[in-house]
Amino acid sequence: MPDQPELTIQGWGPAPAAPDDGGDLAGTLPKAARKHLTRELGWTPRPTPPVAVDQIRLTESRLGEEARTALVGLLGEDNVRTDRESRLRRAGGKSYLDLLRRREGDASDAPDAVVTPGTTEETAALLAACSEHGLVVVPFGGGTSVVGGLAGMDPDDRPSIAVDLSRMASVQSLDVPSSLVTVGPGMRGPALEEELAREGLTFGHLPQSWEFATIGGYAATRSAGQASTGVGRFDELVAGLTLATPSGVLEVGHPPATAAGPDLLGLALGSEGTLGVITEVTLRVRPRPAASAYEGWSFRTWPAGLAALQRLARHDLLPDVVRLSDADETKANLMMASGAGAKALRASLRTRGHGEGCLLVVGWEGLPALIRARQREASSLLREGGAIRLGRRVGDSWKKHRFEGPYVRDRLMDGGLLVETLETAATWSALPTVYDAVRRALRETLTRDGRAPLVMTHVSHGYPTGASLYFTVLADRDDDLPIQQWLSAKRAATDAMLAAGGTLTHHHAVGADHRPWLEREIGPLGVEVLKAVKQRLDPKGICNPGVLLPD
């Protein structure tokens, strides 16, 4: 249906990758990295490829004839599909658990049908019809959720339809003087940036899922991107949106700002499809930066790096892009880099006592004179904090490779590895404790035969009051019980994260995976308030049940 390339069913990217090299990952990782993983994780390189796509098990669609007729009456025959391909492509998202299931041939979370409304009015009529016919509705944008946002369990086990937003994927209006653009929720970042570029504008949101994720999905999940320290979290970029609900259409947000009561826009953002379907988003845009500068720095230790970022934050001097890796992530990054430059860098760091150091990538964007002034002030604070400057090459290299993570993950999974990420945020005061607690929990639960997992961590978004933490974990996969292996690690890590004062999620959202902990973050009365809102907008509970809100 969409013009844009869809994600492949069992992994990342527009098409399944060519088979790898017998599971030893020689085509993916440098030799040093492979040796390191074998030694540290006790990983045995082995081919563990996905089953063939035509072997994926899919039960028959449960969409009844009466319901189908109603949907076809509203949307037309072309926009109501129950074929295998359409359903498989909208089965779940792209978490490690999703991929494990799809790779081993399980598509039990696939929708019973896929519909493609073209307007807000059609979507509202669709929701009313689904309420009437007892159909569960799951909005589908890019399908890139990594928290089970598309795969909640309906307690009543009703048939479910994916509302694919790919027909609402264009710019609706552009108000250049007010720096506002209104777009359909199915639009992706690259397409929107292309249109904005014609006017010399950008919206600047760059998460790792950028190639496939959609504007509606960013809004529904409170996404954050690589430059969001500077341009703002996605929720901060949204000036208004339209939410089609089973009870009618809600238009929320009133730019530039209003004091007329509680914030309904903030209720719709992060609602993850549980209150309805976002059918239009108005975003703040800005002029394309006149200049940009990326560079690398190194700290001898993680605490020194955090302390320096905190000082920058306190003085509103954080760069637009800020990414501080801990020693384990820095070591892995240096191991992955090849060429003479990388070799020289490693040697130079060792010589200067930063052999076990922490890499900081910073990026500045905007007017050249302002960049220079901010950079000068920040550099002086960084130096005072013990950092040494590594230059632009390190920054540019990070920028070049920044969307590769999910592609590499597929290859690592092909070779028998567990690979997943977790993320949180905490105040500067709580950050060191949260970091320690999560790492400890992951190491305790994922150690096998005396071999601990590799946990790599970075800060990727700084605030005046704190920062995000992003953990990537690699371990030798338990081929017999891979799902349980990860679930028990995730449970322990999340418990530890919350106990130490971290948020449940900084930018991945709640989905089905974090749902058991929502009450710990917002309290029982907070859950009740959200349920009261849901009850008013979605009295039959058809909107994405099984995610976000506990039953």
Place this chain on the structure above:
Amino acid sequence: MPDQPELTIQGWGPAPAAPDDGGDLAGTLPKAARKHLTRELGWTPRPTPPVAVDQIRLTESRLGEEARTALVGLLGEDNVRTDRESRLRRAGGKSYLDLLRRREGDASDAPDAVVTPGTTEETAALLAACSEHGLVVVPFGGGTSVVGGLAGMDPDDRPSIAVDLSRMASVQSLDVPSSLVTVGPGMRGPALEEELAREGLTFGHLPQSWEFATIGGYAATRSAGQASTGVGRFDELVAGLTLATPSGVLEVGHPPATAAGPDLLGLALGSEGTLGVITEVTLRVRPRPAASAYEGWSFRTWPAGLAALQRLARHDLLPDVVRLSDADETKANLMMASGAGAKALRASLRTRGHGEGCLLVVGWEGLPALIRARQREASSLLREGGAIRLGRRVGDSWKKHRFEGPYVRDRLMDGGLLVETLETAATWSALPTVYDAVRRALRETLTRDGRAPLVMTHVSHGYPTGASLYFTVLADRDDDLPIQQWLSAKRAATDAMLAAGGTLTHHHAVGADHRPWLEREIGPLGVEVLKAVKQRLDPKGICNPGVLLPD
């Protein structure tokens, strides 16, 4: 009860002002200004003083004995008051309508009792008891509402109690590394700034009500201040808060940021006491600025001024303080200024063709090098936009007088004038239309005997996507029907404002005065969502009924 000076009952300031000079305002306005008002407004100077405080009519407290006993049981005898003085001081707020009523001896909106809980737990217990005994609860911070936020009509006409927050008025905790402070809701700005200054910190919120308004009130109404273009609206400074409701205590907000679902903090902010009582607020603080620079600029026309601000906004170059006055406000300001400097300025502006120009005051705060860089870039854009620089004297003079408005209002009312303000915000595209529409509506409804009112307007907060508009209106008062005179003007101006695309309020909140228009801003379904939240938290409808939400 409180240690801090309270507002006088019939006007602004800690004590009633000395009687004026027979109504001709010779002690308040320069001669030129008085002549201007007489000529333009058809104003006849005349003494119209308030009635003596002991002549204010106050009906007997309706607090029943059983209810009183319950409240005393919870809070102690000292913290439950029904004396005349306590009740009068908490009657309504400080809008023009409030003052008209109080000046003519009407205190029918006074609470039946005043209680002072000391903790969140006491407040929650109090709310539960009030629910049980059928008592309406109105939180009272500084008593500075200008939109009837303290004077809603209860449809069931139950006895009402003011919950005075002056016993919860101290710093609870300070997390310097995370730039967060937690304070009681009854704390005022000056006291908090004093405590923060000891740590080299500031929170920087400076509305005109600064001397008397409270932190809880700022949060409950989504206040904005004079430097909020730079430091942010008050709602942007709040990182978390505690809300005691009849159904229990809600703790919302999770700094630095979270993606765990809809934003409950945004629901509590701007709730104006309708969901419960804010009992604790956690705020973002920042280092005291190392440097500051205030200066004046002049534009030949209002459209030129708006266009230049829009360009600054678009490039993220707006100063921390930005205040652009239209020609009418500029003329009035220049008329009010005295001394040789002011005279020279007026002459110089005339010579340079800016005799009917628009004054812009800008203020920069922060690190000296960054101020210089921002100022340089902004100055070049301002010059390109046709502005001429007037220097620091104009900026410093504005800064010196910036809290005087409400004091002057009392004097103008003493002399027979109508004086009130309105405010809104709009996108840069809609701003000129909103400006014209509101001015036209005010002029049409307030013209008497062929004399139009004086409407003075300024932008006081700029955003990338638009700006606020603040209107001050002066007219010859209709002494027979002063309330009706203003109500019809307010109705016409608000209708015009919304029709042109303005928000209902940018920072004064909804209160009782704007309540009839809330549905036009957020839609009928938006109102239903808020009612569902209120029903869950306040099922008996005791929390500040008659404000914010329509019946």
